[in-house]
Amino acid sequence: MIYVVIAYLWAAILLYILLGGADFGAGIIELFTSSKNKQYTRTTMYQAIGPVWEANHMWLIIAIVVLFVGFPEIYTTISTHLHIPLVIMLFGIIARGTAFTFRHYDAVVDNMQKVYNKIFVYSSFVTPFFLGVIAASAVSGRIDTGAGDFLSAYIFSWLNWFSITVGFFTVAICGYLAAIFIIGETKDNNSRIRFIRKAKQMNLAAVVFGALVFWAAHSEDIPLDEWLFGNAVGVIALIAALLSLVLLWYLLLKKGKVYIIRVLAGFQVTMILLAITLRHYPNIVILKGGQYLSLMEHAGQEKTIWSLAVALLLGSIFILPALFYLIYSFQKNKGQWH
């Protein structure tokens, strides 16, 4: 049963990166769109994510609940030592969710829209950035559970170049996912070309920040290359990601099917997550001094894991068909509403 729980945790994290990430990306793209195209971009994005955005963010809740029920020590270690980036991320989540809803449901359209837009785009940037920082800090080996002073216990646990570059990398990935997704939502060739350009820029940004992540890891003595290339599966996953990226751009310029392109983009991110997590499995938090918090050793008692797994399996029976039907129905007749 523990494997069921771990699989769900991994899947929830992956789906949050893919769906929630594309959702954040919508705001990131809006942030980097010139003002003359902003309104069009906004409308297209809104049509794409309006009905599903609430559901996209549920994956984070699933992941966090799995952590605090099944792996309380991991949850409490992270929330104690990464308190500050977590709180900033939470403010981002509050600001983004409310601004997105408020701008659509404000009965009067006036200057307040500008305020909502500003809040929405900046929080769309800040939230995934800190998500990246938190994820990187969990494996960076900087969390010092025995630290005596404030700075090393609560600041340097996350404030380092490795975490920061991973933060930017996450933002670029989100923007990339959103741009790829939106290409399939456009109705005319001009905007299609514009979003392809956006996707290229985001892809480039991801490559640049990816390279910076390696540089930061190297200069801060984090054996990232060993983690990624140290085992066959990791290497294969990364090669698969690279090949699918080439295929994606080939298809995109050939005006291939949008669904294949979306699947390929999702596949790349999945492979990256697989490569990163597999090497450490079952450890998910690396502490200072090389200690680990492990999904196996730090799991809750058997009965807890058992009932958590049952709850997750039961939940999926209800959630998955409904969610697929939701996405399916709004994809089928897109643009027919509002």
Add this chain to the structure above:
Amino acid sequence: MNDFIAARSQMALSLGFHIVFSCIGMVMPFFMAVAHFYWLRTNDVVYRNITKAWSKGVAIFFATGAVSGTVLSFELGLLWPEFMKHAGPIFGMPFSLEGTAFFIEAIALGFFLYGWGRFNKWFHWFTGVVVGVSGLVSGILVVAANAWMNSPAGFDYVNGQYLNIDPIHAMFNDAWFSQALHMCIAAFAATGFAVAGIHALMILKKKNVRFHMQSFRIAAVFACVAALLQPLSGDISAKDVAKRQPAKLAAMEAHFHTEAAAPLIVGGIPDSKAKEVKYALKLPGMLSFMVHSDFHTPVTGLDKIPEQDQPPVAITHYAFQVMVGLGMLMLAISLCYFVAIWKKRSWLQNNWLLRLFVLATPMGFIAVEAGWTVTEVGRQPWIINGIMRTADAVTPMPGIVYSFYIFTAVYISLSLIVTFLLYRQIKMVDKLYDVSPSF
């Protein structure tokens, strides 16, 4: 303010904020479903407009409730890591089920809000009902988790170890039913009175009277039925608390001395030092009767509880008085309303009844906050009743005071914006929904 008080204040603030939005988010879908049903059955376009107008409010409240709920799932660990380390695996069951319920709610809300004219109309109506039902289930599950803190179950506590964990038993602890029942009815009463009050005000202002009258009727019926049932559920709760948490009951009643034929103390100023309540109205034997259904059975007072295990008496007592007082007022208004419906139709034309409803607009939510204060402050100094002290659960990170200040600023601004949005929604009813300019 020290970090411990700051952490408690931040938690209280976050929960106090979230509780309003989640109540509205779980109750409004039922009001909408009724209006929606009338629209589908009668083709009266006003009902469609009411449904649409309410659904915009629900979208705003649901989104705010969803993000503040997400924040809470993190705050549990951010502020109370020691508690979550031990409690997470025991009382996590309702949370993992709640994840599902909440997920379903979000999916159904997507169908409902964006589904006008796109699906079979009864399927569309049904998705609205699903939003309400899954919201209610979420609420019950979260309250069940809170009930576990009042009435810990599903584990053996041996030498500081939490052994033989049974999450199912923990979920169905002794307090879950009485607490969930009381909370659900409270949500209906509070939301109902708030909505009815706002529409009553608009009727009095003679604006879009037909629209507001039909809205008012739906909300008022829900509110009044809930207000009539609530004293019964309150009675169940009081007897239950007396049995499980005598310290909490004693604090609620400011009952300092254990005595037979214990009096019910109404109002007054409790003095913890002198162990007496000044200026209170004392109804002899009533507390004994309320708790034990007998006028003479003794009721445990604070004198039987060790000093270090006593909750703050004054806050708990005042909050309890506020909750009960407002509950009684809402009960009285409900009785008037039912008399008006069945016996005195003329009262419905009279402004005084509507004015009463306007007056009652905030009452339900003030009562909800007061009741929440009673159950949380009344449990102190424990975070897990009788097992773990709140002070032992708090995060070791210093500087929580600043975090509290920032959270306060954020929640205050959010409340202001939501109020502002609601005001604009109501102001726009003229332009968006009015189909009867002759009114």
